[in-house]
Amino acid sequence: xxxxxxxxxxxxxxxxxxxxxxxxxxxxxxxxxxxxxxxxxxxxxxxxxxxxxxxxxxxxxxxxxxxxxxxxxxxxxxxxxxxxxxxxxxxxxxxxxxxxxxxxxxxxxxxxxxxxxxxxxxxxxxxxxxxxxxxxxxxxxxxxxxxxxxxxxxxxxxxxxxxxxxxxxxxxxxxxxxxxxxxxxxxxxxxxxxxxxxxxxxxxxxxxxxxxxxxxxxxxxxxxxxxxxxxxxxxxxxxxxxxxxxxxxxxxxxxxxxxxxxxxxxxxxxxxxxxxxxxxxxxxxxxxxxxxxxxxxxxxxxxxxxxxxxxxxxxxxxxxxxxxxxxxxxxxxxxxxxxxxxxxxxxxxxxxxxxxxxxxxxxxxxxxxxxxxxxxxxxxxxxxxxxxxxxxxxxxxxxxxxxxxxxxxxxxxxxxxxxxxxxxxxxxxxxxxxxxxxxxxxxxxxxxxxxxxxxxxxxxxxx
Amino acid sequence: xxxxxxxxxxxxxxxxxxxxxxxxxxxxxxxxxxxxxxxxxxxxxxxxxxxxxxxxxxxxxxxxxxxxxxxxxxxxxxxxxxxxxxxxxxxxxxxxxxxxxxxxxxxxxxxxxxxxxxxxxxxxxxxxxxxxxxxxxxxxxxxxxxxxxxxxxxxxxxxxxxxxxxxxxxxxxxxxxxxxxxxxxxxxxxxxxxxxxxxxxxxxxxxxxxxxxxxxxxxxxxxxxxxxxxxxxxxxxxxxxxxxxxxxxx
Ligand SMILES: Nc1ncnc2c1ncn2[C@@H]1O[C@H](COP(=O)(O)OP(=O)(O)OP(=O)(O)O)[C@@H](O)[C@H]1O
Ligand SMILES: [Mg+2]
Numbered sequence: 024x025x026x027x028x029x030x031x032x033x034x035x036x037x038x039x040x041x042x043x044x045x046x047x048x049x050x051x052x053x054x055x056x057x058x059x060x061x062x063x064x065x066x067x068x069x070x071x072x073x074x075x076x077x078x079x080x081x082x083x084x085x086x087x088x089x090x091x092x093x094x095x096x097x098x099x100x101x102x103x104x105x106x107x108x109x110x111x112x113x114x115x116x117x118x119x120x121x122x123x124x125x126x127x128x129x130x131x132x133x134x135x136x137x138x139x140x141x142x143x144x145x146x147x148x149x150x151x152x153x154x155x156x157x158x159x160x161x162x163x164x165x166x167x168x169x170x171x172x173x174x175x176x177x178x179x180x181x182x183x184x185x186x187x188x189x190x191x192x193x194x195x196x197x198x199x200x201x202x203x204x205x206x207x208x209x210x211x212x213x214x215x216x217x218x219x220x221x222x223x224x225x226x227x228x229x230x231x232x233x234x235x236x237x238x239x240x241x242x243x244x245x246x247x248x249x250x251x252x253x254x255x256x257x258x259x260x261x262x263x264x265x266x267x268x269x270x271x272x273x274x275x276x277x278x279x280x281x282x283x284x285x286x287x288x289x290x291x292x293x294x295x296x297x298x299x300x301x302x303x304x305x306x307x308x309x310x311x312x313x314x315x316x317x318x319x320x321x322x323x324x325x326x327x328x329x330x331x332x333x334x335x336x337x338x339x340x341x342x343x344x345x346x347x348x349x350x351x352x353x354x355x356x357x358x359x360x361x362x363x364x365x366x367x368x369x370x371x372x373x374x375x376x377x378x379x380x381x382x383x384x385x386x387x388x389x390x391x392x393x394x395x396x397x398x399x400x401x402x403x404x405x406x407x408x409x410x411x412x413x414x415x416x417x418x419x420x421x422x423x424x425x426x427x428x429x430x431x432x433x434x435x436x437x438x439x440x441x442x443x444x445x446x447x448x449x450x451x452x453x454x455x456x457x458x459x460x461x462x463x464x465x466x467x468x469x470x471x472x473x474x475x476x477x478x479x480x481x482x483x484x485x486x
Numbered sequence: 487x488x489x490x491x492x493x494x495x496x497x498x499x500x501x502x503x504x505x506x507x508x509x510x511x512x513x514x515x516x517x518x519x520x521x522x523x524x525x526x527x528x529x530x531x532x533x534x535x536x537x538x539x540x541x542x543x544x545x546x547x548x549x550x551x552x553x554x555x556x557x558x559x560x561x562x563x564x565x566x567x568x569x570x571x572x573x574x575x576x577x578x579x580x581x582x583x584x585x586x587x588x589x590x591x592x593x594x595x596x597x598x599x600x601x602x603x604x605x606x607x608x609x610x611x612x613x614x615x616x617x618x619x620x621x622x623x624x625x626x627x628x629x630x631x632x633x634x635x636x637x638x639x640x641x642x643x644x645x646x647x648x649x650x651x652x653x654x655x656x657x658x659x660x661x662x663x664x665x666x667x668x669x670x671x672x673x674x675x676x677x678x679x680x681x682x683x684x685x686x687x688x689x690x691x692x693x694x695x696x697x698x699x700x701x702x703x704x705x706x707x708x709x710x711x712x713x714x715x716x717x718x719x720x721x722x723x724x725x726x727x728x729x730x731x732x733x734x735x736x
Binding site: 433 | 535536537558561562563567570573574575577579584585587588591592627
């Protein structure tokens with residue numbers, strides 16, 4: 024990557040100005056991150072898990088902090104996406120920078136905190152460093168030493184890069200037993216023509232607590248920006264976290280996200296990722312089910328056309344017994360678009376009674392659309408139920424004719440079938456706000472893809 | 487209404503229809519009977535415009551227009567309706583979404599205003615009720631998880647909603663229980679009018695005692711080999727198709 028030399032300059036120039044610079048804990052975290060990046064660099068196709076997504080384009084991307092053309096501190100005119108307008112606790116970032124004016128945290132119950140990382144650091148660098156270290160660290164490998172394959176980990180180079188510039192991000196902690204009524208939203212708005220941001224998102228849901236989090240990544244005039252997001256998630260005993268990410272950036276944007284989640288006994292981590300923006304977008308989710316009875320639901324929907332690229336990579340690690348995981352990822356690929364699905368389920372020796380299912384389906388709308396699917400099961404326990412399936416196909420001709428034979432024009436019929444295909448993923452979402460929003464965003468994307476507005480919201484019957 | 491002249495059609499290069507001639511006047515109900523594989527469904531697909539059915543000769547005129555020149559959706563909008571022998575399951579598309587989209591597309595084509603959600607609901611509820619279909623069935627994904635008979639009723643519901651001027655019923659009676667058969671027949675009969683014509687494909691005379699045809703035709707090996715009145719159905723039921731020969735003879 025050509026930018027490494029420049030990156031050194033950048034690191035040396037920017038470091039002293041980052042919040043909390045000089046405080047021992049933070050300096051060390053950043054130095055570690057930088058060292059890690061220098062050691063691992065940007066992953067190449069030779070690195071396991073990166074065979075199908077080539078980051079060579081990163082060479083031409085500006086890693087300098089994005090400079091919005093708009094005075095984001097003063098501007099409150101943005102159309103800020105929301106799953107429930109006016110009824111969420113939200114933090115907003117413009118071009119990667121926390122924007123207090125647009126944020127609206129509102130009243131939170133005691134024992135719930137929602138802070139911008141910058142705010143936390145400015146208040147107390149030492150506390151911030153402590154908080155940062157509390158979260159599960161992404162691992163380069165899974166530490167599994169049985170079997171032929173140590174298990175793919177996350178790209179520590181990217182995580183290191185994120186750490187080197189650690190300054191922005193969001194920290195949500197939900198205290199024991201608290202059920203937060205309103206969703207939390209973390210919104211990233213891109214306005215800059217280029218430039219990068221490296222936010223850290225941390226979510227800690229204590230035992231018995233319950234919360235819904237929606238993460239948005241949108242462009243309001245933004246261009247070839249680069250978002251390199253690292254998230255740490257902890258779900259406590261019996262806690263429930265519903266986490267949705269809506270990635271809808273500009274068609275020239277680059278989006279790379281690494282999520283590491285741990286789930287304690289009987290806890291539930293539900294995550295949904297919609298990927299419809301960016302010229303290259305990858306979400307890499309690792310979930311460790313580490314207490315008995317922990318559950319996870321990982322779902323994803325994507326739509327790519329042109330020569331865009333979407334990558335959904337996941338690792339579900341069944342560490343403890345009696346855990347269940349269910350993964351459904353579906354996407355639509357048109358033009359010369361390309362998608363990657365890599366889904367691995369590991370069942371460790373102690374994870375008896377594991378129930379793990381994975382499904383990946385791709386709809387190819389053109390002859391030049393491409394999908395690389397790599398489902399993997401690695402099972403080291405004997406009393407388990409696991410399955411995976413991957414299919415790639417075209418629109419069902421019979422269904423298409425059935426619709427047309429009722430008078431529905433061909434392009435509308437296609438749009439309806441595409442919407443139906445993706446809506447099935449939205450059905451995986453437990454939270455109704457998130458589900459309705461996901462459906463609407465999917466329809467919006469299909470509308471832009473096909474030029475047809477479909478309304479799959481059946482009129483409400485029965486009242 | 488419909489004039490089929492010397493219609494030839496192939497599927498995957500194999501000639502299935504070998505010169506069909508049939509004229510259906512407004513208000514008439516014609517029945518087509520015939521052995522398995524004789525081309526009855528093929529004829530219905532050719533008339534409704536399914537891809538993959540290549541017309542290699544002949545013509546079809548519908549209400550003065552060249553039917554074969556139209557896309558499937560245009561034919562539907564012009565008033566052609568096919569009740570499928572095997573209605574298709576469409577996961578993820580609800581019956582209501584499907585029918586509302588279809589109805590409004592057809593209305594638009596006819597220059598009628600589109601129905602809003604409430605008007606649509608009122609209409610579909612009334613039609614569904616007369617076919618003994620409940621709210622649950624009209625809300626569910628199109629035909630998904632429907633029993634064989636429910637699928638057929640669902641097709642007839644679509645017909646009742648779209649009010650076509652020419653309906654082809656391809657073995658709509660197969661898989662229906664006795665009560666459902668009566669309901670479906672009532673549904674079909676209620677649509678009978680001097681302006682509306684039907685082509686009823688069936689293997690059983692029983693349906694024709696409910697939907698009484700004006701003419702009965704035998705389609706065997708790609709050709710109409712005999713035509714008659716409603717009594718022909720009774721005769722066929724008694725004697726079978728042996729007298730019409732074998733595929734080699736055709
Ligand atoms: N895709 C295809 N490729 C080759 N042959 C086909 C194809 N589709 C239909 N056929 C053949 O065309 C012939 C007519 O089929 P069709 O479905 O029209 O018969 P049918 O009269 O409706 O029979 P049934 O009473 O069993 O419904 C059959 O021999 C069938 O095998
Ligand atoms: Mg047939």
